[in-house]
Amino acid sequence: MLRKINLLILGILVVFVTGCSEDFLETTPTDSISEGDAFASVNNMFLVLNGLHRQMYAQNPLSGTASSRSGQSHFMPSLDAMGGDMIHSSPGNGWMTSDLRWLTHTNATFTTVNNFWYERYHFVATANNLINLIADNGYETTDPDIRNILGQAYAYRAWAYHQLVSTFAKGYLVGSPSTDPGVPLLLVAGAPYTSEPRSTVQVVYDQINSDIANSISFFNGASSPDNKSHLSINAAQGIKARVDLTQGRWSEAATAAAAARDGFPLLSESAWLSGFNSASLSEVIWAGTVIDSETNYYQSYFYYISPTFNGSQNRTNPKLINKEAYDAIPDTDFRINMALPLAPNTNSSASNGLGGSYVTDPNYDNEDDFWDAWEAIIDEYGMTTGHNTHPYMAVKFLQANPGGIDPDDVIYMRSAEMYLIEAEAKAMLSDISGAQAVLQVFGSSRDSAYDATAFATQDALIDHIKWQRAVELYGEGFSFHDHIRWDEGIDMTNSGASETLYRDGFMQDKPSVNDAWIWKIPQAEIDANPNLTEADQN
Known part of the structure; x- marks a missing residue:
């Protein structure tokens, strides 16, 4: 062109x-x-x-x-x-x-x-x-x-x-x-x-x-x-x-x-927690079936987001889930296992200034517990000893062969997203019962105690759907445009992000009044x- x-x-x-x-x-x-x-x-x-x-x-x-x-x-x-x-x-x-x-x-x-x-x-x-x-x-x-x-x-x-x-x-x-x-x-x-x-x-x-x-x-x-x-x-x-x-x-x-x-069909608990690394997952509608010999390795999707990928981007910079979104996950929702809120902060260069040892990490009070927790995570997820951990680090995206640089499939569209689109659309139509019915099918597949009738108004439904998207679709590329659709600004105050690191990205006014979007x-x-x-x- x-x-x-x-x-x-x-x-x-x-x-x-x-x-x-x-x-x-x-x-x-x-x-x-x-x-x-x-x-x-x-x-x-x-x-x-x-x-x-x-x-x-x-x-x-x-x-x-x-x-x-x-x-x-x-x-x-x-x-x-x-x-x-x-x-x-x-x-x-x-x-x-x-x-x-x-x-x-x-x-x-x-x-x-x-x-x-x-x-x-x-x-x-x-x-x-x-x-x-x-x-x-x-x-x-x-x-x-x-x-x-x-x-x-x-x-x-x-x-x-x-x-x-x-x-x-x-x-x-x-x-x-x-x-x-x-x-x-x-x-x-x-x-x-x-x-x-x-x-x-x-x-x-x-x-x-x-x-x-x-x-x-x-x-x-x-x-x-x-x-x-x-x-x-x-x-x-x-x-x-x-x-x-x-x-x-x-x-x-x-x-x-x-x-x-x-x-x-929606994923089972074991499939959901398996790492989102395969197009063969039942929910996957559209994905990149990555060819081993043609991957881009250190510029690949899993290089950017996977805590197990053996690249400097992840060894020194484990990605976190937004603290506000994660803290709202109930104990009965298996997605609570998508992040590690008590992972020790082993990186002395962590942007929150609390990394490097048990002395600075408020979750630990002795060296043995601090490093034992790190070792347990490294062993469970197959990271290398060069990988750092951090509170609220996400473990949603895991390599099929952890600790290496092997390619994995890239998922572009899942049926979970479609449930949430359908629910949002019905809520915007003021079809409260219709939105609840869709959410009940989706939510109960994740949370054994889920009850969509708890969200009885349009505002309550939309707020809940926004939270569901932040949790369910984490790392899949939707949040920037979601903010535009909802005309919501960014406020990272309680997210766990560092204002020093994020600078202008830490807070932005809503798109309708802010052309920086x-x-x-x-x-x-x-x-x-x-x-x-x-x-x-x-």
Whole structure:
């Protein structure tokens, strides 16, 4: 698209091939195919799509981007750190420190905004190529494989534009969509490779709504997905549920969420506590099935968030759950085991200033108990002796092979999220009993004493759903945009975060009165796009 001509056609000029079956996914995937060959067969079009599946998690710098912030697997923990749900305990090796301080998305020249923008426009450009060239080459849309390809292409374009417009524009529910500037809307492929000005937020959402409707339509009668890396009709319904929720289309969001979770049963206690490292978990609707030989290791999802990953980011900076959210988990809820509130603070560089020994850690009064507690955690979870621990450290995300750097799957969508979307939408419709019924099914799967009737008003339901999302979806990348939808600011006072570490990210006013929630457009885009000027900058 925008910065360089070859970004527009990258989806067909260079495709990272991950194959179309489980067998292919177990082999080394890197290859490329020519523009002429990319659409010469159905199999090659699946290879184009597989390049997108892999781009969601892999370390492949696209034109105009850097490998240091690769794919959705980087931005999920980044957005949760910025949104205040995933707490950093120290600066660690520096990764994401600027993100949580709110210094990256407010800087138009920073790599973070650059990668977020160009990576998502890569998805748009590739989807455009698939959609338009299928039509131009006369493929029969009754063919199940063609319907699968189109279903995925339209879903990816809807997903990418929703990511862009909800990040680089004012929130739909807190702004004026019909007049607020959105993002450039590109629907064509090929010469003359020109860009477009910013469309309004409403126009962009109109296209997203159309694309996801087309996706769902094409998935009806389509061939089945090979694995959960591939988008499916359930994933498309899940994207629709997210998009509808963002717009306040409550009834549509509830219906789509219920459809998305169909066939994906909620996790048992043992499965929930197993580490969220496998796409095979029953709840997983959409995930990156990571290929061992093609992982990005020290820029992978688990490198950022897993307490067991053997990297300097986690050894020196165990991630914490927000203390307020965790302390509200009842003893009857097995998710109380997702964090360790009494883990000893072994890091002398911990940002709360209480780390290094039993002398500074208020939870311990002698050296033996302090180090015995650390050793017990290291042994139980398979960390190395170089790993530090910290009170309220999260142990939700655990490697299948702890203490190493082996890759694990990256989960993008679960049925638990869909239950919470459906409940929120019904609550916003003032359907109190309907919201309670959905929550009862979900909540009782986590808490043996759960009683949804305790939340008898719309306000009580919404507050409870906000808490459920903070606990259930911790680390999965939703908190930043949740704050925008709810028009809530950030106040980390009682979270366990250090104001010294977080700085501007420690407290922010609500999005409706605070444009710092809107990411800067990359300066490179302003400079290169003839349809944008400095006046278009956020």
